[in-house]
Amino acid sequence: MNEAIHPLARKTVVWHLAVTSLVLILMMIFGVIMLMNQGEMISITPQWFYKIMTAHGTGMVGIAALGGTAILWYFLSKYVKLNPAILIVNFVLFLTGVSMVLIAIFVFDFSDGWTFLYPLPAQSAKMYGAAGAVFFLSGMLILGIGFLLLYMYLAARLTAVYGGLGKALGWDIIFRGKKGYGPPAAVVATAMVIITNSTALLAGATVLAASLVNIINPAITIDPLLAKHFTYAFGHIFANCTIYMAVIAVYEVLSEYTKRPWKANKVFLIAWNCSTLFTLMIYTHHLLMDFAVPKWLLIIGQVFSYANGLPVMVVTAYGALMIVYRSRMKWDFASSLFFLSMFGWVAGAIPAIIDATIVVNHVMHNTKWVPGHFHTYMGMGVVAMIIGFMYYFNKTEGNQEHRGIDTFTIALYFVFFMGLVGSFLYAGGISAPRRWSEHLPQWVLSDQVGAVSGIFIVLAAIIFTARFFSGLRCVGSQVPYQKKSAAG
Amino acid sequence: MYQQIAMYTTVFFVFLLALAFASVYGESKRSGEYSTIQEKGYKIRKFYFLGLIAIMAFATVMTLGRLPYDSNQAEAEGLNEGIVVKVTGIQYAWEMSEETFKAGDKVQFDVTASDVTHGFGLYNENMELVAQTQAMPGYTNTVYYTFKEPGTYQILCLEYCSAGHHVMVKEIVVEPEGGASDE
Numbered sequence A: 001m002n003e004a005i006h007p008l009a010r011k012t013v014v015w016h017l018a019v020t021s022l023v024l025i026l027m028m029i030f031g032v033i034m035l036m037n038q039g040e041m042i043s044i045t046p047q048w049f050y051k052i053m054t055a056h057g058t059g060m061v062g063i064a065a066l067g068g069t070a071i072l073w074y075f076l077s078k079y080v081k082l083n084p085a086i087l088i089v090n091f092v093l094f095l096t097g098v099s100m101v102l103i104a105i106f107v108f109d110f111s112d113g114w115t116f117l118y119p120l121p122a123q124s125a126k127m128y129g130a131a132g133a134v135f136f137l138s139g140m141l142i143l144g145i146g147f148l149l150l151y152m153y154l155a156a157r158l159t160a161v162y163g164g165l166g167k168a169l170g171w172d173i174i175f176r177g178k179k180g181y182g183p184p185a186a187v188v189a190t191a192m193v194i195i196t197n198s199t200a201l202l203a204g205a206t207v208l209a210a211s212l213v214n215i216i217n218p219a220i221t222i223d224p225l226l227a228k229h230f231t232y233a234f235g236h237i238f239a240n241c242t243i244y245m246a247v248i249a250v251y252e253v254l255s256e257y258t259k260r261p262w263k264a265n266k267v268f269l270i271a272w273n274c275s276t277l278f279t280l281m282i283y284t285h286h287l288l289m290d291f292a293v294p295k296w297l298l299i300i301g302q303v304f305s306y307a308n309g310l311p312v313m314v315v316t317a318y319g320a321l322m323i324v325y326r327s328r329m330k331w332d333f334a335s336s337l338f339f340l341s342m343f344g345w346v347a348g349a350i351p352a353i354i355d356a357t358i359v360v361n362h363v364m365h366n367t368k369w370v371p372g373h374f375h376t377y378m379g380m381g382v383v384a385m386i387i388g389f390m391y392y393f394n395k396t397e398g399n400q401e402h403r404g405i406d407t408f409t410i411a412l413y414f415v416f417f418m419g420l421v422g423s424f425l426y427a428g429g430i431s432a433p434r435r436w437s438e439h440l441p442q443w444v445l446s447d448q449v450g451a452v453s454g455i456f457i458v459l460a461a462i463i464f465t466a467r468f469f470s471g472l473r474c475v476g477s478q479v480p481y482q483k484k485s486a487a488g
Numbered sequence B: 001m002y003q004q005i006a007m008y009t010t011v012f013f014v015f016l017l018a019l020a021f022a023s024v025y026g027e028s029k030r031s032g033e034y035s036t037i038q039e040k041g042y043k044i045r046k047f048y049f050l051g052l053i054a055i056m057a058f059a060t061v062m063t064l065g066r067l068p069y070d071s072n073q074a075e076a077e078g079l080n081e082g083i084v085v086k087v088t089g090i091q092y093a094w095e096m097s098e099e100t101f102k103a104g105d106k107v108q109f110d111v112t113a114s115d116v117t118h119g120f121g122l123y124n125e126n127m128e129l130v131a132q133t134q135a136m137p138g139y140t141n142t143v144y145y146t147f148k149e150p151g152t153y154q155i156l157c158l159e160y161c162s163a164g165h166h167v168m169v170k171e172i173v174v175e176p177e178g179g180a181s182d183e
């Protein structure tokens, strides 16, 4: 069962991580520029602000997905033989899509946000020329197709090895009373992500194609509310799935460090099935302020957004606490980051759940509260998992060791990330809107706190990345190839 | 009010969470038999799970009765004499059929847009967001608000609508009850 990862796939994983870490730094710098502008420390034009905002949003979600995919592939390879060509195709399509997005933004001034809410791109195309919107939308489409191909391949592999996605999600244990444990966590999570993210990508492809058609022939339109449903079915699920991919590393690595099994028992499987179902349902919490949506659908949005917190709070994060408890685990860069990432995930879920409450959403939707909560679970959750995985990779595939500077950098990153998300949440609490290039005087202080925090986060990210690249030099140098244990 | 509740609740639960993680970190230095830890852990988890369900059920019951969507509640409070205002968002301005109100006015905003989606965000004099709805072309969303206090209110665009999004602001004046002052 314990297959070695294909050498070509290992190399591709390195490429994924290298691109992820470099783009991360650049996008973080973009984030700091936005905050400095809102905080009146520098001044850029609104056009530039919104271009940078579009790049930051698209880029961050993109690399979170890229890093998550690397993690998924790496660990799934232990249990299922995978053809590295698919990973490479995905990577190439990713880079192609990203290049087109960048051309759209920086050559053709596209600035309609990573959520490209119809009919905004069409409207901009009318006013500023179609090239920007066409490049952006087709770039996203190509990127999406790359992921869709990957998931279709993975679905085929899981079906071949486990007899279907249902079995991979442990249905025979949940429904048929089969005894014992389900497939490895990596397989369960992969099945969940295949189901939810394929749905997301199909919804995304539909609305992207419809938007493109509408730009080419304005006589063909799509209903804006329907388009918004598709857009958020895509955006919400896709962004969520980054963490469901990355968390595979937490299962694998913490259980390796603590030398304790993290098995898919019945409760675990039920939790992942609930996550699958709820993740598909709850994107409607993005439409709570669209009063035209049927009320029952919006109430579902609230109730199931609450419920969606339960699997992570009661099973995954709780499981992480249990496995670490009295384990005499070795605390180094990888284990610390994975442990903290579970904190980041749950901490981000708390303000998210509160905002999914309709009465709260009524006065907090599209305020800075929203970036406040998703920066918590993206920055301190997904990104922490990805960085943790980079260290883990270098440690077990090469011979990187924990140093004092790593402890320092992790502390730096988390302390200032708390500062950043605190400043966002506070700004949301005093009603500062999100996505405003200029801020009123009463909001400026929070922006400045955020900007200063952001600068230290960038510093931490640079050190992480430098350590990653220096550790890479020894990866794959042992002949014959041997993967080390992380626990020692 | 909801903003304060949201902030305090978040701080409270994140603090509890941090406590849990910190204590497990502290305990990680000791060693224990995993099967006994699991046994105990699963027992505690039952209560933890039920506790979370209880909190969520409580929040659901407390909030689902006050949804901003329908006029039921507004009518119960006697909104039938309310003022109906038509609001249209357009890059980058708000067009309104009525712009001055009196304190005590119960207003029904019928909100739509004529180009792209905007967000109708009503801010009071202290720049607190007090009500909102989306302004989407082809749809009319109705949101109710009763102006209890006189003052200058503002409508801010709360859905990104391209480069002039942040200039899409409109002031509306709510005069004191019982006649306009002529300041």
Ligand code: HEM
Binding pocket: A027, A028, A029, A030, A031, A032, A034, A035, A053, A054, A056, A057, A058, A060, A061, A064, A113, A114, A115, A368, A371, A375, A378, A379, A382, A383, A420, A433, A434, A435, A436, A450, A454, A455, A457, A458
């Ligand atoms: C140094 C770290 C970071 C800083 C300073 C930063 C800053 C910002 C700022 C200022 C905004 C716009 C807020 C507004 O609407 O007014 C933003 C939006 C956003 N950020 Fe970050 N960010 C950082 C890290 C991240 C990370 C790690 C992720 C995800 C992996 C991320 C994902 C996003 C997304 C998706 C948006 C939404 C863009 C939009 O509204 O279109 N950010 N960020």
Ligand SMILES: [Cu+2]
Binding pocket: B089, B090, B091, B092, B117, B118, B119, B157, B158, B159, B160, B161, B165, B168
């Ligand atoms: Cu607008």
